[in-house]
Amino acid sequence: MMIYLGKRLGMIAAVLLILMVFLGGLIHLVPGDPVKIIMGPLASDSFAASVRSEMGLDKPIAIQMLDFIFGAVHGDLGKDFVSHRPVTVMIGGVLPHTMILAVTGLGLAILIGLPLGVYSAVHANSAIDKAIASVSITLITLPPYVAGLLLLLTFAVTLAWLPALGAGNFSAPLDYAARLILPSLALALGWIGYLARLTRASMLEILGANYVRTARSFGLSDTRIHYLYALRSAVIPVVAVLGVGLGHLLGGAIFIEVIFGRQGLGTLFYDAIATRNFPVIRGVAVVVATLFVVTNLLADLSYRLLDPRIRVEAKT
Numbered sequence: 001m002m003i004y005l006g007k008r009l010g011m012i013a014a015v016l017l018i019l020m021v022f023l024g025g026l027i028h029l030v031p032g033d034p035v036k037i038i039m040g041p042l043a044s045d046s047f048a049a050s051v052r053s054e055m056g057l058d059k060p061i062a063i064q065m066l067d068f069i070f071g072a073v074h075g076d077l078g079k080d081f082v083s084h085r086p087v088t089v090m091i092g093g094v095l096p097h098t099m100i101l102a103v104t105g106l107g108l109a110i111l112i113g114l115p116l117g118v119y120s121a122v123h124a125n126s127a128i129d130k131a132i133a134s135v136s137i138t139l140i141t142l143p144p145y146v147a148g149l150l151l152l153l154t155f156a157v158t159l160a161w162l163p164a165l166g167a168g169n170f171s172a173p174l175d176y177a178a179r180l181i182l183p184s185l186a187l188a189l190g191w192i193g194y195l196a197r198l199t200r201a202s203m204l205e206i207l208g209a210n211y212v213r214t215a216r217s218f219g220l221s222d223t224r225i226h227y228l229y230a231l232r233s234a235v236i237p238v239v240a241v242l243g244v245g246l247g248h249l250l251g252g253a254i255f256i257e258v259i260f261g262r263q264g265l266g267t268l269f270y271d272a273i274a275t276r277n278f279p280v281i282r283g284v285a286v287v288v289a290t291l292f293v294v295t296n297l298l299a300d301l302s303y304r305l306l307d308p309r310i311r312v313e314a315k316t
Contacts, residue, residue, distance in 0.1 A: 005301070008297050008300065009297075012293045012294070012297065015289075015293060016286070016289060016290060016293070017069070019285070019286065019289050020065075020068060020069045020072055020286060021065055021069065023068065023281075023282040023285055023286065068282065072286055075088060076088065077091070077279065077282065077283035077286065078279035078282070078283065079279060080277060080279060080280055081275075081276075081277050081278070081279060081280075082275065082277060087279050087280055087282075087283035088283070090268065090280065090283075091265065091268070091283055091284060091287055094263050094264045094265055094267075094268050095264075095265060095287065097167050097257075097262060097263055097264040098250065098253050098257070098264035098265040098266065100180070101180065101183055101184055101187065101253050101256065101257070101262070101264065102187070102246060102249040102250045102253050103246070104180060104184040104188075105183075105184045105185075105187035105188040105191070105249050105252075105253075106188070106191070106242065106245060106246050106249055108184055108185060108188035108192070109188040109191035109192045109194075109195055109245070110195065110242075112188070112192045112196075113191065113192040113193070113194070113195030113196040113199065114195055114196075114199050114235075114238065116132050116136070116192070116196040116199075117195060117196040117197065117198065117199025117200040117202075117203065118199060118200075118203055118226070118231060118234075119132070120132045120133065120196065120199075120200040121199070121200045121201075121203030121204050121207065121234075122203070122226055124200075124204060129200075132196060132200075133197070133200075135193065136192075136193035136194075136196045136197050137193065137197075138193070139189045139190055139192055139193030139194075140190055140193040140194050140197070142189060142190060143190075144186055144187050144189070144190060144252040144255055144256055145186075145252075145255040145256070145259060147185075147186040147189045147190070148182070148183065148186035148187075148255070148256050148259040148260065149259060151182045151185060151186050152164060152182060152259065152260065155182060156182060162178055162179075162181055162182055163175070163178055163179045164260070164261075165260060165261035165262075166179055166260075166261055166262065166263075167179055167180075167260075167262040167263050167264070179260075179262075182260065183253075183256045183257070183259075183260045183262060186256055186259075187249055187252050187253060187256050188249075191245055191248075191249070194241075194245075195238060195241075195245075198237060198238055198241065199234060199235075199238055202233075202234035202235075202236075202237045202238065203226075203230055203231070203234040205234075206230040206233045206234045207225075207226075207230055209233075212225060212230060239299060239302050240299060240300075241299075242295075242299050244295075244296060244299070246291075246292075246295045247291065247292035247295055247296065250265075250288055250291055250292065251288065253265065253266050254266035254269055254270065257270075258270050265284050265287070265288065268280060268284060269281065269284045269285075272284065
C-alpha cells in the first residue's frame with residue numbers, strides 16, 4: 001500500500017510540476033501585453049515599464065517560471081495584476097462555493113444514477129429499462145452549459161420557481177440551498193445518465209457470476225442477492241470513475257457559475273481571462289489540477305476498502 005501511495009504521489013508531483021512550468025511561461029505564449037491591457041493604450045512607456053518591473057515581467061522567462069514554481073510550492077500564487085491582492089486569498093474566498101457546487105452535483109448523480117442503474121439491471125430488457133436507457137443516453141450527450149440554460153429558462157425565468165442568478169450567502173442557508181438547486185442539477189444531469197449506464201452494465205455482469213447463481217441455489221432472496229452481494233461488487237467500477245467525475249464536475253462548474261452568475265472559481269477564472277490577469281489564471285489552473293489529481297488518488301485508494309483482493313501495486 002505504501003509503495004503504491006509513494007508511486008502515485010511521485011506521479012502527482014511530476015504532473016503538477018509540468019503544469020506549473022507551462023503556466024509559468026503562459027504569459028509569453030498568449031498574444032497581448034497584460035500591462036497595456038490593464039493600464040490602457042494612453043499609459044506612457046516609462047510608467048508601463050515601471051509596472052512591468054514591479055510585476056516581474058522584465059525578468060528572463062526561465063526566472064519567471066522558477067519564481068512561480070517556487071512560490072506555488074510554498075503556497076504563494078502571486079498577486080492580482082489589478083487589485084494587487086494575493087491570489088491565494090482570492091481563490092480561498094470563492095473555493096468553498098465551487099466545492100459545494102461540485103460535491104452537490106456529484107451527490108445528486110450518485111443518489112439518482114445509482115438506483116436507476118440497479119433498477120435497470122434487475123429489470124433488464126423491460127419497457128422501463130429501455131426508457132431509462134433512452135433518457136440516460138440523452139443526458140450523457142447533453143452538455144452542462146446547455147442543461148444550465150434550459151433549467152434557467154424553464155424554472156427560473158418561465159415558471160419563476162427558483163432564483164435565477166447569484167449564489168447567496170452562508171448566513172442565509174435556505175436561500176443558499178435554493179440557489180444551489182438548478183446549478184447542481186445542471187452539473188449532475190450528464191453524470192446521472194453515465195452512472196446509470198455504468199451501474200447497469202456492472203450489475204448485469206455480477207448477476208451472471210457463479211457465486212450469485214450459487215446464492216440463489218441456497219434459497220437466498222433476490223432482494224438480498226441484489227442489494228447485499230451484487231451491488232457491493234458492482235459499485236467498484238462506479239467508485240473508479242467518481243474521482244474523475246469530481247474533477248470533471250469542477251471543470252464544468254466554470255461554465256455553470258458563469259451562466260448562473262455564481263461566485264466561485266468559474267467566474268474568477270472567466271473574469272481573469274477577460275482581463276488577461278495571468279496570476280489569477282495560473283492560480284486557478286493549479287488549484288483545479290491539484291484537486292483533480294487528489295480526488296483521483298482518493299478514488300484509487302478506496303478500491304482496497306471495497307475489495308481487498310484488488311492489488312493495485314501489481315498492476316502498476
